[in-house]
Amino acid sequence: MANKKIKQIAIYGKGGIGKSTTTSNISAALVKQGFKVMQFGCDPKSDSTNTLRGGKYIPTVLDTLREKTTVKASEVIHEGFGGVYCVEAGGPAPGVGCAGRGIITAVQLFKQQRVFEELDLDFVIYDVLGDVVCGGFAVPIREGIAEHVFTVSSADFMAVYAANNLFRGIHKYSNAGGALLGGVIANSINAPYAKEIIDDFVKQTKTQVVEYVPRSVTVTQSELQGKTTIEAAPNSEQAKIYTRLALKIAEHTESKVPEPLDVHELREWASKWADHLLALETGEVTSKASCI
Amino acid sequence: MGKFVDRPKYICAMGGAVATLNALPGVVPILHAAAGCGFNISNAINGGGGYVGSGYCGGQSLPSSNVFEKEIVFGGEGRLEQQILSTMEIAEADIYFVITGCMVEMIGDDAVSVVKRLNKGKRLFAADTGGFRGNSYKGYDIVLSKLFSEYVQTGLEKDERLVNLWGIVPVQDVYWKGNLRVLKKLVEGLGYKVNTFFGEDETLEDLKESSKAILNIVVSDTYGIDAAKTFKEVHDTDYITTDFPIGDHGTARFIKEVGTALGASNEVINALIKKERKRYYGYLERVVDAYSDFDLQRYAVIVGDANYTQGLTRFLSDDLGWLPELVIINDLLEEEQKEFLRRKFSDYESGIKPELVFDTDASSVLKHINRHWEVNKNPRYYDSMTPAFLIGSSFEKETAQKIKAQHLSVMYPVSNRVVLDRAYAGFEGALTLTEDIFSVLLESR
Known part of the structure; x- marks a missing residue:
């Protein structure tokens, strides 16, 4: 299997938007399909893989590095649901040190030790903290690590703003062999206008929506049990959506360079939607809203 | 993107802080930085400072937290605290002064609060001197400001003398x-x-x-x-x-x-x-015979910092009777500072008005000389800027050779001379400077 191509995917999104939930469900769905998957949490909070491991925290790469000067990657890989290999990069305590550098250190450690090849993986999925605030959080999309990036976003402006920032990062590294954008995973899409907002945003930035994931109480119930929806409610409607999403990602081959909006364009775009939503709320019926 | 500086004649703010602290009696600097910082700074101080040496606790003996990746990721305050305590145990000093490098400031290490926590009173201080804050001069100002505000006693009665x-x-x-x-x-x-x-x-x-x-x-x-x-x-x-x-x-x-x-x-x-x-004149008059007999008047090019260039140009123009043609100041200066400095180069008793250029690139000196004075293109008659003398730093040695001028290193970096108690300031220093300049002129005799 020496020539097997490992598909490396990075999933970004604003904090609290549902990245880890989505990523863990994708990982769980993929192992159920018979793939070998590693989920690599790139967030100092180190809770990306919790629902794959019954809600339990695992020692992180950086925790282990703090204690010892050298770390064998095998020491920080923990198996979760269905045999998903779980890794948490970890990071410093809040308010000190440099979390970005921590992510770089952890990712490079794995790359150097050629762990992915040894484990004969089909997928490595990086679950990365939100706003790409510094170079460290961009490491999965540069240096030829991940090939495809997906961003989780709701229709909230701040989530869209974070997604647009990520697009800027991808755009920047696209000429230097960095990852390209697979598309947007539209999360918590329940209100009809939310779908419209996300659709309009992907149109503006020349990308696509991979899947619309509605907000669901099943997800909450599963998480409270420390499980993914795929594990806790495999026959639910939500599990079907996650499985469909996972398969789409598995089959996805062609990513593109997005065209992010600049700050003024983004503001203008947002205020246009603000006017539209206000019109909806006040009951004003215009031709555009009348179809809703 | 900002303009880069080619061949800077200074080090970073932390370098200036180290030089300043080393020059104070009984003070030991503690660097909170990567290992390379202390090493590079020491080399730049010693090699460019007329071989000033390590002093009491400088050079390769500088205490430093020498942070590595672990400290960058998890924060280096703990490592700094350890370094402060071990330095205070091993190196005897009246004051220990923590200064910080770029990387620890970028990750948000707070050296000032580490020092506060240790509660050592007026024996331990800290200042943020990350290299990106400015050059050596900034480091000097930061250290002095800190000592003036925290070490110098308040409420003392003024001494009128x-x-x-x-x-x-x-x-x-x-x-x-x-x-x-x-x-x-x-x-x-x-x-x-x-x-x-x-x-x-x-x-x-x-x-x-x-x-x-x-x-x-x-x-x-x-x-x-x-x-x-x-x-x-x-x-x-x-x-x-x-x-x-x-x-x-x-x-x-x-x-x-x-x-x-x-x-x-x-x-x-x-x-x-x-x-x-x-x-002053009692000694200076001794050189008058040689000055006249050997015709030791020279065109002069002066290259260096804002302090020295104005002092040197006035001395050459009005004391020595030379012809300062071009002055190049390599410091990083604000527009107002430049405007202020321009006035210093325009009121000579000799009536000479040298061209004043501000250029942060020490590599551009030859370019300015060739622009200022027409290059010899072999016409029948050519009025050359010879004989000329270039007063600058060691960086200008080659440039002087190219324009066939003689050269003296007066301003940083001075790597071709050993400097001990020499002074160029005042009347006394001007005599020494005259000795040095004329000795260069007469060295081939």
Whole structure:
């Protein structure tokens, strides 16, 4: 299997938007399909893989590095649901040190030790903290690590703003062999206008929506049990959506360079939607809203 | 993107801070930085500072937290605390002063609060000196400001006969110690006691009680001004800025400015100038025969920092009777500072008006010389800028050879000379400078 191509995917999104939930469900769905998957949490909070491991925290790469000067990657890989290999990069305590550098250190450690090849993986999925605030959080999309990036976003402006920032990062590294954008995973899409907002945003930035994931109480119930929806409610409607999403990602081959909006364009775009939503709320019926 | 500086004639803010702290008696700097910082800074200080050496606890002995990736990821405050405590145990000093490098500041390490937590009173200080904050001059200002606001005692009764004098930056002025000695002696000639902090026989006790002074004399329009403002704010002491004086024309002005600010009588001021001139010209006249016989007048190009270039140009133009053609200042300066400095190069008694250029690239000197004076393209008659003399740093040695000029390193970096107690300031320094310049001219004899 020496020539097997490992598909490396990075999933970004604003904090609290549902990245880890989505990523863990994708990982769980993929192992159920018979793939070998590693989920690599790139967030100092180190809770990306919790629902794959019954809600339990695992020692992180950086925790282990703090204690010892050298770390064998095998020491920080923990198996979760269905045999998903779980890794948490970890990071410093809040308010000190440099979390970005921590992510770089952890990712490079794995790359150097050629762990992915040894484990004969089909997928490595990086679950990365939100706003790409510094170079460290961009490491999965540069240096030829991940090939495809997906961003989780709701229709909230701040989530869209974070997604647009990520697009800027991808755009920047696209000429230097960095990852390209697979598309947007539209999360918590329940209100009809939310779908419209996300659709309009992907149109503006020349990308696509991979899947619309509605907000669901099943997800909450599963998480409270420390499980993914795929594990806790495999026959639910939500599990079907996650499985469909996972398969789409598995089959996805062609990513593109997005065209992010600049700050003024983004503001203008947002205020246009603000006017539209206000019109909806006040009951004003215009031709555009009348179809809703 | 900002313009880069080609061949800078200074180090970073932390480098300036190290040089400043090393020049204070009984002070041990503690670097909170990567291992390379201390090493590079030491080399730049020693190699460019006329081989000033490591001193009591400098050079390769500088205590440093030497942070590595672990400290960068998890924060380096713990490592710093460890380093402070071990340094205090091993190295004897009156003051330990923590200074920070770029990377620890970028990750948000707070050296000042680490020092506060350790609660060592007036024996332990910290200042943020990340290299990106500026160059050596900034480091000098940061360290002085910190000491003035936290070490110098407040509420002391003023001593009407005491002044402080600074603005001569250790190592950036390679002859700082000698220069401070000369300037101190001059002000003492007006009847005052003088603290220079970094000069001969200065003590930390003097620094601690320097708030007793009635005036701060900053011998620069560019360096040490922030520190003077801090001093004024904390201790309510006024300050004046003066030009760095070399020779009769510069130094007589200096004495008058300082004397007037201190309220000294004209008799005292004039008597001091008279006495100094008598000695000065008594020696200077010796060289007059050789000057005339060998025709030792030269066109001059002066390249260096804001302090020295104006002092040197005035000395060459008005004391030595030379022809300063071009002055290049390599410092990083604000527009207002440049405007202010321009006025310093336009009031010579000789009536000479040298071209003044501000260029932060020390590599551009030859380009400016060739622009200023038409290059020889072999016409039948050519008025060449020879004989010429270039006063600058070691960086200008090759340029001088290219224009067939003779050369003397006066400003940082000085790597081709060993400097001990030499001074170029004042009347006394001007005699030494004359010796050095004319010795270069006559060395082939």
